[in-house]
Amino acid sequence: MTTDDHVVFIVDDDGRIREALGELLEAHGMRAIAFGSAGEYVNAEKPDVPACLILDVELPDINGLELQRQIAVGDHPPIVFITGHGDIPSSVRAIKRGAVDFLTKPFSDGDLMVAVHTAISEDRKKRSERAELSQLRQRYLELTPREREVLPLVVSGLLNKQAASELGISEVTLQIHRRNMMQKMGTASLADLVRIAERLEIPVNHSRRGGGN
Amino acid sequence: MTTDDHVVFIVDDDGRIREALGELLEAHGMRAIAFGSAGEYVNAEKPDVPACLILDVELPDINGLELQRQIAVGDHPPIVFITGHGDIPSSVRAIKRGAVDFLTKPFSDGDLMVAVHTAISEDRKKRSERAELSQLRQRYLELTPREREVLPLVVSGLLNKQAASELGISEVTLQIHRRNMMQKMGTASLADLVRIAERLEIPVNHSRRGGGN
DNA sequence: GCCGAATACATGGATTTCCATAGGTTGCGG
DNA sequence: CCGCAACCTATGGAAATCCATGTATTCGGC
Numbered sequence: 001m002t003t004d005d006h007v008v009f010i011v012d013d014d015g016r017i018r019e020a021l022g023e024l025l026e027a028h029g030m031r032a033i034a035f036g037s038a039g040e041y042v043n044a045e046k047p048d049v050p051a052c053l054i055l056d057v058e059l060p061d062i063n064g065l066e067l068q069r070q071i072a073v074g075d076h077p078p079i080v081f082i083t084g085h086g087d088i089p090s091s092v093r094a095i096k097r098g099a100v101d102f103l104t105k106p107f108s109d110g111d112l113m114v115a116v117h118t119a120i121s122e123d124r125k126k127r128s129e130r131a132e133l134s135q136l137r138q139r140y141l142e143l144t145p146r147e148r149e150v151l152p153l154v155v156s157g158l159l160n161k162q163a164a165s166e167l168g169i170s171e172v173t174l175q176i177h178r179r180n181m182m183q184k185m186g187t188a189s190l191a192d193l194v195r196i197a198e199r200l201e202i203p204v205n206h207s208r209r210g211g212g213n
Numbered sequence: 214m215t216t217d218d219h220v221v222f223i224v225d226d227d228g229r230i231r232e233a234l235g236e237l238l239e240a241h242g243m244r245a246i247a248f249g250s251a252g253e254y255v256n257a258e259k260p261d262v263p264a265c266l267i268l269d270v271e272l273p274d275i276n277g278l279e280l281q282r283q284i285a286v287g288d289h290p291p292i293v294f295i296t297g298h299g300d301i302p303s304s305v306r307a308i309k310r311g312a313v314d315f316l317t318k319p320f321s322d323g324d325l326m327v328a329v330h331t332a333i334s335e336d337r338k339k340r341s342e343r344a345e346l347s348q349l350r351q352r353y354l355e356l357t358p359r360e361r362e363v364l365p366l367v368v369s370g371l372l373n374k375q376a377a378s379e380l381g382i383s384e385v386t387l388q389i390h391r392r393n394m395m396q397k398m399g400t401a402s403l404a405d406l407v408r409i410a411e412r413l414e415i416p417v418n419h420s421r422r423g424g425g426n
Numbered sequence: 427g428c429c430g431a432a433t434a435c436a437t438g439g440a441t442t443t444c445c446a447t448a449g450g451t452t453g454c455g456g
Numbered sequence: 457c458c459g460c461a462a463c464c465t466a467t468g469g470a471a472a473t474c475c476a477t478g479t480a481t482t483c484g485g486c
Contacts, residue, residue, distance in 0.1 A: 091301045092315045095308040102305045144432060157402025159472070173434055175474075188421045189370025194407040208401045357462060372442070386464055388444075
């Protein structure tokens with residue numbers, strides 16, 4: 001892990017904590033960027049790399065749990081909460097909402113580093129999955145309306161003539177749309193297409209009656 | 214929700230707590246079964262219905278978190294922890310390991326009931342998914358060794374002749390195995406089979422080179 | 427008006443899948 | 457030895473999919 005392929009954000013109003021954490025992370029070969037308030041963090045330009053957010057619960061401008069709730073609407077780095085005055089309901093809520101850990105001060109350097117590594121590893125995985133899904137979604141959006149209608153019928157396993165009947169068109173036309181759709185989706189086989197449709201959570205409302213594939 | 218289609222297990226060494234919780238749950242039309250120790254609970258015959266486990270952290274025979282860890286190897290009801298002396302690391306660990314909630318005494322009846330309903334609802338969903346998956350796995354186990362070899366090749370989208378080549382057999386033989394396999398798996402189409410293979414997490418190591426489905 | 431995209435339909439033909447039927451070999455258990 | 461399961465192969469033929477190519481209509485943008 002080099003300092004260019006990840007980043008650790010530190011949000012704590014206590015300058016000494018920011019400095020101590022920054023030094024700890026850099027001593028472990030990690031890149032750290034610190035902020036004194038949630039507002040600063042939210043408004044800052046951020047590198048597009050796997051990340052972790054070390055977040056103090058008691059911030060001057062907003063409660064850390066509230067910030068977690070707010071940033072949850074978009075893509076955001078996994079959170080490692082740190083707090084000097086935590087309570088159990090808060091910790092439960094934080095973890096249920098996806099935080100990687102909830103550490104009470106004083107916490108050990110080791111615990112923090114484990115949490116940070118877990119968070120960055122998690123973010124790396126999620127970002128990769130999101131990128132792939134985003135690409136598939138883009139392909140889906142490039143389909144014509146008709147092609148988009150044909151897709152769920154095809155992946156549900158209907159024969160071409162059955163799918164054509166569902167749309168009230170000829171089988172020949174259905175075949176054309178099907179072919180164009182599969183080309184745009186970049187799939188060489190029906191099997192590939194079915195898997196992509198699953199990834200995109202496209203509903204399957206039909207089923208073939210009777211034999212064969 | 215009738216008292217026949219679910220159950221709430223209570224494991225607490227304090228008889229008054231067991232009684233109070235039992236009465237609360239029954240006042241809400243729920244069925245409750247109480248145990249004074251983890252050993253009692255583990256050894257008891259349990260109804261095969263959606264359930265919730267209200268688990269005290271400080272038990273005489275074992276720590277509640279340790280019991281969570283032990284029962285995690287099998288199918289077990291979602292846990293709602295209750296405790297009079299909890300600490301944040303314990304609560305974090307409990308939630309991370311899948312507990313529905315971690316309530317510190319004195320907790321409100323409302324909080325407990327919400328947690329219990331969430332747990333039972335969750336268990337109902339998981340049990341349904343597990344039953345379905347178990348059935349699919351049973352079908353998979355009924356395949357002959359050859360049929361089991363053919364399945365991943367087919368769902369990867371290979372042409373029959375390509376799959377046959379992979380196994381060093383004739384295309385005709387591959388077709389026979391394919392047909393028998395799809396019948397045993399209860400699938401009417403390749404699309405259905407692909408979805409089932411995904412559910413069973415059968416690895417796909419091949420891909421068709423070139424056009425068509 | 428022209429052009430391109432989207433949609434519809436068609437033909438001719440090749441390839442693949444599917445089906446029904448038949449036959450053979452090997453290994454295991456009763 | 458016999459029956460059965462598992463595996464292998466084949467034929468003949470029907471159905472489905474795929475491909476290449478062509479035509480026509482409508483709509484929107486330039």
